[in-house]
Amino acid sequence: MTLRLYDTATRDLRDFEPVNKGEVGLYVCGATVQGAPHIGHMRFSVAFDVLVRWLRRTGLRVTYVRNVTDIDDKIIAKSAAAGEPWWAWAAINERAFSDAYTSLGNLPATYEPRATGHVTDMIDLMERLVAAGHAYQAAEGDVYFDVRSWKDYGSLTNQRLEDLAPAQDEAQVSAKRDPRDFALWKSAKPDEPETASWPTPFGRGRPGWHLECSAMARRYLGETFDIHGGGLDLRFPHHENEQAQSHAAGYGFARYWMHSAWVTQGGAKMSKSLGNGLLVSEVLEHTRPAVLRFALASVHYRSMIEWTTDTVGDADATWDRFLGFVDRATERVGALPDDVVTGAELPEAFVAAMNDDLNVSAALAVVHERLKAGNSALAERDDHSTRAELLAVRSMLDVLGLDPGRWTDTSGDNRYATALDALVTCELEARADARAVRDFATSDAIRDRLARAGIVVEDSATGARWTLAATPTEDQN
Numbered sequence: 001m002t003l004r005l006y007d008t009a010t011r012d013l014r015d016f017e018p019v020n021k022g023e024v025g026l027y028v029c030g031a032t033v034q035g036a037p038h039i040g041h042m043r044f045s046v047a048f049d050v051l052v053r054w055l056r057r058t059g060l061r062v063t064y065v066r067n068v069t070d071i072d073d074k075i076i077a078k079s080a081a082a083g084e085p086w087w088a089w090a091a092i093n094e095r096a097f098s099d100a101y102t103s104l105g106n107l108p109a110t111y112e113p114r115a116t117g118h119v120t121d122m123i124d125l126m127e128r129l130v131a132a133g134h135a136y137q138a139a140e141g142d143v144y145f146d147v148r149s150w151k152d153y154g155s156l157t158n159q160r161l162e163d164l165a166p167a168q169d170e171a172q173v174s175a176k177r178d179p180r181d182f183a184l185w186k187s188a189k190p191d192e193p194e195t196a197s198w199p200t201p202f203g204r205g206r207p208g209w210h211l212e213c214s215a216m217a218r219r220y221l222g223e224t225f226d227i228h229g230g231g232l233d234l235r236f237p238h239h240e241n242e243q244a245q246s247h248a249a250g251y252g253f254a255r256y257w258m259h260s261a262w263v264t265q266g267g268a269k270m271s272k273s274l275g276n277g278l279l280v281s282e283v284l285e286h287t288r289p290a291v292l293r294f295a296l297a298s299v300h301y302r303s304m305i306e307w308t309t310d311t312v313g314d315a316d317a318t319w320d321r322f323l324g325f326v327d328r329a330t331e332r333v334g335a336l337p338d339d340v341v342t343g344a345e346l347p348e349a350f351v352a353a354m355n356d357d358l359n360v361s362a363a364l365a366v367v368h369e370r371l372k373a374g375n376s377a378l379a380e381r382d383d384h385s386t387r388a389e390l391l392a393v394r395s396m397l398d399v400l401g402l403d404p405g406r407w408t409d410t411s412g413d414n415r416y417a418t419a420l421d422a423l424v425t426c427e428l429e430a431r432a433d434a435r436a437v438r439d440f441a442t443s444d445a446i447r448d449r450l451a452r453a454g455i456v457v458e459d460s461a462t463g464a465r466w467t468l469a470a471t472p473t474e475d476q477n
Helices: 039-057 073-082 086-103 115-131 209-221 232-248 289-297 309-333 338-343 348-355 360-379 383-399 415-436 440-452
Strands: 004-007 012-015 023-028 061-066 135-139 142-145 182-187 205-207 224-231 253-260 263-265 455-460 463-468
Touching: 004 253, 023 039, 023 209, 039 061, 039 086, 039 224, 039 253, 039 263, 039 289, 039 383, 061 209, 073 086, 115 135, 115 142, 115 182, 115 205, 115 209, 115 232, 142 232, 182 209, 182 232, 205 209, 209 224, 209 232, 209 253, 224 232, 232 253, 289 309, 309 360, 309 383, 309 463, 338 383, 348 360, 348 383, 360 383, 415 440, 415 455, 415 463, 440 455
Parallel strands: 023 061, 023 224, 224 253
Antiparallel strands: 004 012, 135 142, 142 182, 182 205, 455 463
């Protein structure tokens, strides 16, 4: 089955055909490092990580570019308020984003360019647009893109120019030919650090946000590449402006556009400005990283995730089911080498689901079917079937970055887990002593006491082992 992806530009599912056979160029708008990451930021990173994993699993060579915007109005303002140099503030928060990506199991990008490292590329693009009559200098250091010069402006988001509001990121509207023209370059301001500006043929200043990504995409992926992605909120004006200036410069730019939906609370997009952002570092203090990843990855990338008190609880219960089966099956039939897992043939229904615009909900339904079959094989002591189902479950979850066999399953603070394990182990040792002298009344009493505490005890040839009981809402197979 051919991979089909929803193209935001055409608003339709399209067969995916790479520019170059066997290769994929993917550019994703990354973080503007004005502050520490919250879980809303991680939605896009997990969504596109799953895309990269699937493309590579199908045999394609992926060049994955995810940029860092490290110069910006908010970075300058917040660094000044904190008493830090703007570049130091950006570096601190860039490191926090990198730590968050790694904590949630995201693969590293092939390239992760910073805006400040590509100023010469931006100046070259700006000069090209001015020479072609699509951009103009309004004042010393201020250069704007002329939206009326490009007849297809608004085509990405299906909007007419006359219906668009004026661009809101520039103060000197009167200097522009049209209020909707957007900044390619912003002049240096007297109250801003001199280090936050660069010399250009049009005067000293710093780049506009949109110019950065067009320049960096071309640098690493060429004039025409396969997929441009990012969060849904970037469609306009950011991606609309990127496309307009790149096409006006004569570049083919992105052939497919993909956008991931938001994480919301009470129906509102999660963001720092609304005060409803949950910092990744805070969530991971009481949530296992794999559980947070599952909560973000288990919903189709184009569907909103409404974050409630049950979101983590539901993900936690499901993750324990995956982890419990993999642990029991591995104990029974032995560990599977990682290369066997990553090279295994995937179930047809799973492949069909992933090729259908990364339909993770349908893909997870296949995982649960094989998980149920695996638990049945364990109960019947059918080692051949147990190994087959273990391989199927792990290989499918690996595509989603959720293979329990490859996760270190701890949270930021594992003292509670350590204490619980010590207490339960003591109880199990007392139970083993009672069984050894055939004191089954005491043995059963210990087992019942653990059950009331939510602990499930399973006896095996190698001794008793324990797991946490499923939540009441979980479908137990």
